[in-house]
Amino acid sequence: MSMALNALCLHTFLRLLTLNLPGIRIGRRTRPTSVVAYADDVTIFVNSVVVLAIIEEAIRIYERASGTRLNHRKSKDLAVGS
16 A cells, blocks of 8 residues: 555544554553554454444444445454454
């Protein structure tokens, strides 16, 4: 994904998730982390079932606002909703 697409599209989605998810601590980080992204892959840390509803709502908001469809069924590690 190009830097322009990342800035316009993916960054907005990641920011929405970061603001709404409780996050977990990784190592000695001072701020909790809920989302990690590299290139066009996104990892979301889920520590409760309640968080899944927040993620689904964020995906719906992002798709409506951007006119895009996220490929969230692609992951081999996706265990919920398969």
